[in-house]
Amino acid sequence: xxxxxxxxxxxxxxxxxxxxxxxxxxxxxxxxxxxxxxxxxxxxxxxxxxxxxxxxxxxxxxxxxxxxxxxxxxxxxxxxxxxxxxxxxxxxxxxxxxxxxxxxxxxxxxxxxxxxxxxxxxxxxxxxxxxxxxxxxxxxxxxxxxxxxxxxxxxxxxxxxxxxxxxxxxxxxxxxxxxxxxxxxxxxxxxxxxxxxxxxxxxxxxxxxxxxxxxxxxxxxxxxxxxxxxxxxxxxxxxxxxxxxxxxxxxxxxxxxxxxxxxxxxxxxxxxxxxxxxxx
Amino acid sequence: xxxxxxxxxxxxxxxxxxxxxxxxxxxxxxxxxxxxxxxxxxxxxxxxxxxxxxxxxxxxxxxxxxxxxxxxxxxxxxxxxxxxxxxxxxxxxxxxxxxxxxxxxxxxxxxxxxxxxxxxxxxxxxxxxxxxxxxxxxxxxxxxxxxxxxxxxxxxxxxxxxxxxxxxxxxxxxxxxxxxxxxxxxxxxxxxxxxxxxxxxxxxxxxxxxxxxxxxxxxxxxxxxxxxxxxxxxxxxxxxxxxxxxxxxxxxxxxxxxxxxxxxxxxxxxxxxxxxxxxxxxxxxxxxxxxxxxxxxxxxxxxxxxxxxxxxxxxxxxxxxxxxxxxxxxxxx
Numbered sequence: 108x109x110x111x112x113x114x115x116x117x118x119x120x121x122x123x124x125x126x127x128x129x130x131x132x133x134x135x136x137x138x139x140x141x142x143x144x145x146x147x148x149x150x151x152x153x154x155x156x157x158x159x160x161x162x163x164x165x166x167x168x169x170x171x172x173x174x175x176x177x178x179x180x181x182x183x184x185x186x187x188x189x190x191x192x193x194x195x196x197x198x199x200x201x202x203x204x205x206x207x208x209x210x211x212x213x214x215x216x217x218x219x220x221x222x223x224x225x226x227x228x229x230x231x232x233x234x235x236x237x238x239x240x241x242x243x244x245x246x247x248x249x250x251x252x253x254x255x256x257x258x259x260x261x262x263x264x265x266x267x268x269x270x271x272x273x274x275x276x277x278x279x280x281x282x283x284x285x286x287x288x289x290x291x292x293x294x295x296x297x298x299x300x301x302x303x304x305x306x307x308x309x310x311x312x313x314x315x316x317x318x319x320x321x322x323x324x325x326x327x328x329x330x331x332x333x334x335x336x337x338x339x340x341x342x343x344x345x346x347x348x349x350x351x352x353x354x355x356x357x358x359x360x361x362x363x364x365x366x367x368x369x370x371x372x373x374x375x376x377x378x379x380x381x382x383x384x385x386x387x
Numbered sequence: 388x389x390x391x392x393x394x395x396x397x398x399x400x401x402x403x404x405x406x407x408x409x410x411x412x413x414x415x416x417x418x419x420x421x422x423x424x425x426x427x428x429x430x431x432x433x434x435x436x437x438x439x440x441x442x443x444x445x446x447x448x449x450x451x452x453x454x455x456x457x458x459x460x461x462x463x464x465x466x467x468x469x470x471x472x473x474x475x476x477x478x479x480x481x482x483x484x485x486x487x488x489x490x491x492x493x494x495x496x497x498x499x500x501x502x503x504x505x506x507x508x509x510x511x512x513x514x515x516x517x518x519x520x521x522x523x524x525x526x527x528x529x530x531x532x533x534x535x536x537x538x539x540x541x542x543x544x545x546x547x548x549x550x551x552x553x554x555x556x557x558x559x560x561x562x563x564x565x566x567x568x569x570x571x572x573x574x575x576x577x578x579x580x581x582x583x584x585x586x587x588x589x590x591x592x593x594x595x596x597x598x599x600x601x602x603x604x605x606x607x608x609x610x611x612x613x614x615x616x617x618x619x620x621x622x623x624x625x626x627x628x629x630x631x632x633x634x635x636x637x638x639x640x641x642x643x644x645x646x647x648x649x650x651x652x653x654x655x656x657x658x659x660x661x662x663x664x665x666x667x668x669x670x671x672x673x674x675x676x677x678x679x680x681x682x683x684x685x686x687x688x689x690x691x692x693x694x695x696x697x698x699x700x701x702x703x704x705x706x707x708x709x710x711x712x713x714x715x716x717x718x719x720x
Contacts, residue, residue, distance in 0.1 A: 207598075222595035225592075238601060240600075250576065
C-alpha cells in the first residue's frame with residue numbers, strides 16, 4: 108500500500124451562511140494523480156485554499172504524510188452544523204499554519220487565474236520560489252557572502268526554465284508572456300519550491316481542444332521526474348479522464364462520488380450534477 | 388568578465404564624482420547655494436531611497452519616515468555632544484544624565500539601530516494592517532514620537548523641547564555624499580539580492596508570494612526595520628547638516644516632501660529617487676526662491692511674485708508630474 112500523502116478528514120468551510128465545502132474527506136497517496144471535479148461553485152477551489160492554508164477550515168482536519176497539518180474543532184457558531192457529532196472527536200489543539208509554512212512542508216500550488224509576479228522577469232519568478240529553501244540570512248545575501256547558495260539557486264531555476272522551454276524568455280517580464288507560457292511558468296515556479304505534492308487549479312483553463320492532451324502527458328512526466336503526487340482541479344473532462352487515476356466529485360460542497368475514471372463516467376449522480384435533473 | 392568591466396566603470400564614475408566634489412570645494416565659495424543643495428540633496432536622497440525600499444519595492448505604504456529620522460537625529464545628538472558642552476546644552480536639566488561622547492561613525496550606526504529598534508516594535512502590531520491603514524498608523528506613530536521626544540520628563544536625555552546642539556558636524560560636502568552613497572549602495576545590493584526579490588514578490592502579489600513559501604510578516608518586518616535603519620542614519624546626517632536638532636521640526640510635512648521625491652523620481656526606482664531628491668532640494672532652496680521675493684523692473688512690479696508664491700508653483704509642477712508623467716523621472720511602472 109502506497110504511503111498516504113494527503114488526507115482530508117471531514118473538512119468543512121463555511122462563509123457566513125454559505126457552506127462552501129461540507130464534510131469533505133479524501134486521500135491522495137504517494138505517486139498518485141487525483142482529480143477533484145465538480146460543477147462551477149462546487150467548492151473545489153475552496154478545498155484547495157483550505158489545504159494550502161489560505162483559509163482556516165471551520166471544521167475538520169488535514170493530514171500531510173500522516174501527521175496533522177491543519178486541524179480545527181467546532182466552537183460556538185458551528186454547533187448547529189455538527190449537532191449530531193461528538194464534539195470530543197474534534198477537540199485538541201487547533202492547527203492553522205499560514206500558506207508559507209504549508210509550502211515549506213512540501214505542498215505547492217498553481218492558481219486558477221494565474222498569479223505570477225507580473226512586473227518581474229521570468230527568471231526572477233522562479234528564483235523567488237527558491238528563496239524559501241536558500242540557506243542565507245539577509246546580511247549574507249546583501250553582501251554576497253554566500254555566492255554558492257546564489258549560484259545553486261540560479262542553476263536550478265535555469266534548469267526548470269529549460270525544461271519548460273522558457274530559457275530564451277528568461278529576461279522577459281512575466282506579465283508580458285502569452286497565456287499558455289504563463290501557465291507553464293507558474294508550474295515551473297511551483298516546482299521550484301521542491302514540493303512532494305503539487306496542486307494544480309484548472310491547469311487546462313483557456314486551452315484549445317488539442318492542448319489538454321499534451322498537458323496530460325506533461326503532468327505524468329513531471330510526476331515521474333520529481334516523484335510527485337498530484338491533485339488537480341479540472342473542468343476539462345478529456346484531461347481528467349486521461350490523466351487521473353482516481354476522481355472525487357464535489358457538488359454544492361458535498362462529495363457525491365469517488366472512484367476511478369470509468370466508474371465516475373457512468374455514475375448517475377455525477378451525470379445528474381453535471382447535466383441537471385430532468386424535471387419531467 | 389562583462390560584469391567585472393561594469394563594476395570597474397561604476398567604480399570609476401564614483402571616484403570621478405568624489406574628485407569633482409573635492410575640486411568644486413577648492414574652487415568655489417563654500418557658502419555657495421550649490422553646496423547647500425548638494426549636502427541636503429544627498430541626505431534627502433538617502434531617506435527617499437529608504438522610503439522607496441518600503442513603498443516601491445515591498446509595497447508597504449508607510450508614512451513614518453520623519454519619525455524614524457527624528458529618532459536617528461536625536462540618538463546621534465544625544466550620544467555625541469562632548470561632555471564639556473553638556474552643561475550649556477542641557478542648561479535646564481543640570482547637564483543631562485549622559486556624560487560621554489561617542490565617535491561619529493559609531494554614533495551614526497547607533498542612530499540607525501535606534502530607529503530600527505523602534506521600527507521593530509512598531510512593526511509588530513502595525514504591519515498586519517493593509518495599505519491605507521498602515522499609512523495612517525505609521526503617520527500617527529511619527530506624530531506620537533515627535534510629541535514623546537518633547538516630553539519634559541525625558542529632559543535629562545532629550546533636553547525636552549529645547550534644542551540639541553554643539554555635537555560634531557560636517558563642513559565638507561564629501562562627508563554626506565560618502566555616508567549616503569555607502570548606505571544607498573547597500574540598499575541597492577539588498578534590492579538585487581534574494582531578499583530583495585522576495586520583497587518585490589510581496590509587492591506584486593501577496594497571495595502568490597505566500598504560496599511560494601515567503602513568510603509575509605517576517606519579510607515585511609525586515610523591510611520596515613532596514614528602511615528605518617537608513618532613515619535613522621539620514622536623520623543623523625540631517626542633524627549634522629542643520630547643526631541643531633529640535634523634535635518640532637520633524638513634522639509630517641517632511642514625510643510628504645520625501646514621498647514627493649519618491650513619486651517624482653518614480654516609485655521603485657532608486658536612481659529616480661536620487662535625481663529627484665537633488666532636483667527637489669535645488670528648486671526648493673535655490674532655483675525657485677526668486678518667486679518668493681517681490682521684483683521691480685523699473686517701477687513696474689512683476690505681478691504674483693510674493694512670499695509663498697514658490698509653493699504655488701511647486702504645487703503646479705507636482706500636479707503636472709502626477710497627471711502627465713505618472714511613472715516619474717526614472718520609473719518603469
